[in-house]
Amino acid sequence: xxxxxxxxxxxxxxxxxxxxxxxxxxxxxxxxxxxxxxxxxxxxxxxxxxxxxxxxxxxxxxxxxxxxxxxxxxxxxxxxxxxxxxxxxxxxxxxxxxxxxxxxxxxxxxxxxxxxxxxxxxxxxxxxxxxxxxxxxxxxxxxxxxxxxxxxxxxxxxxxxxxxxxxxxxxxxxxxxxxxxxxxxxxxxxxxxxxxxxxxxxxxxxxxxxxxxxxxxxxxxxxxxxxxxxxxxxxxxxxxxxxxxxxxxxxxxxxxxxxxxxxxxxxxxxxxxxxxxxxxxxxxxxxxxxxxxxxxxxxxxxxxxxxxxxxxxxxxxxxxxxxxxxxxxxxxxxxxx
Ligand SMILES: [Zn+2]
Numbered sequence: 529x530x531x532x533x534x535x536x537x538x539x540x541x542x543x544x545x546x547x548x549x550x551x552x553x554x555x556x557x558x559x560x561x562x563x564x565x566x567x568x569x570x571x572x573x574x575x576x577x578x579x580x581x582x583x584x585x586x587x588x589x590x591x592x593x594x595x596x597x598x599x600x601x602x603x604x605x606x607x608x609x610x611x612x613x614x615x616x617x618x619x620x621x622x623x624x625x626x627x628x629x630x631x632x633x634x635x636x637x638x639x640x641x642x643x644x645x646x647x648x649x650x651x652x653x654x655x656x657x658x659x660x661x662x663x664x665x666x667x668x669x670x671x672x673x674x675x676x677x678x679x680x681x682x683x684x685x686x687x688x689x690x691x692x693x694x695x696x697x698x699x700x701x702x703x704x705x706x707x708x709x710x711x712x713x714x715x716x717x718x719x720x721x722x723x724x725x726x727x728x729x730x731x732x733x734x735x736x737x738x739x740x741x742x743x744x745x746x747x748x749x750x751x752x753x754x755x756x757x758x759x760x761x762x763x764x765x766x767x768x769x770x771x772x773x774x775x776x777x778x779x780x781x782x783x784x785x786x787x788x789x790x791x792x793x794x795x796x797x798x799x800x801x802x803x804x805x806x807x808x809x810x811x812x813x814x815x816x817x818x819x820x821x822x823x824x825x826x827x828x829x830x831x832x833x834x835x836x837x838x839x840x841x842x843x844x845x846x847x848x849x850x851x852x853x854x855x856x857x858x859x860x861x862x863x864x865x
Pocket of ligand 1: 620621646758762795796797
């Protein structure tokens with residue numbers, strides 16, 4: 529219904545009109561991983577099929593968008609010399625699937641991109657615990673009663689303490705992330721996979737939920753991928769000392785292979801507050817991107833830039849509505865997305 533309305537608005541000329549109203553704004557797109565198998569069905573907000581990503585790039589080319597490198601775009605943005613229809617492509621986390629499927633596509637189109645890499649799993653080369661556990665439970669199609677019984681076994685809790693599957697799964701993840709070391713967590717993953725009868729070896733060898741390795745980060749740069757910061761452990765507390773730790777550790781892992789200055793940053797999961805800005809500026813961070821929707825206009829806070837977080841769930845008309853600024857006009861008119 530919503531998509532049909534958007535198509536009607538487009539055919540009435542609204543998209544053409546709205547695109548004229550935001551000619552001098554900067555649009556920043558956000559992606560995460562691509563899908564090798566069924567990851568886009570499991571989590572369409574995080575994983576996109578190669579075909580959908582290819583259609584997005586074709587749209588940008590066919591509609592004469594200027595896809596710019598982030599540093600260049602920010603410079604033009606600051607000096608008010610941004611060309612109309614300027615777009616930056618950003619990619620969060622550093623999934624192997626982006627390296628394997630996304631980078632060749634971007635290279636084919638000659639588009640630069642910025643990849644914000646979170647470094648803990650780059651260093652440890654294991655599948656991301658949280659995502660892998662969630663995927664395995666999703667894959668196993670456990671019913672609620674079976675899931676609760678299994679979770680009570682895995683966490684040595686009595687069944688009466690387990691209320692609902694989702695909440696208990698969250699507790700299991702929090703427990704493993706805070707109490708177990710990397711080796712124990714990986715063994716725990718194997719145990720869960722055995723109990724769920726899910727092929728963990730396949731997940732590990734296909735690297736469905738693994739990040740890029742350090743040599744892959746190095747090689748991507750020659751294909752126009754600018755590597756930037758995304759914290760070490762994918763979290764950014766508000767305490768200045770913890771912010772400093774996350775940024776410095778992230779830099780320490782990436783700096784040996786990254787050729788450009790590590791001065792651009794993306795808030796993990798887009799969670800940010802004004803309290804982050806001063807410490808980040810003191811750490812020589814020049815820009816920081818959020819997941820807040822909207823366009824960046826002259827005068828925007830460079831440490832809280834807005835982005836459009838694209839998703840496999842968005843039909844092509846939704847992407848079109850966002851890129852032609854029609855959705856921004858609607859957001860401004862009704863005060864919400
Ligand atoms: Zn992230």
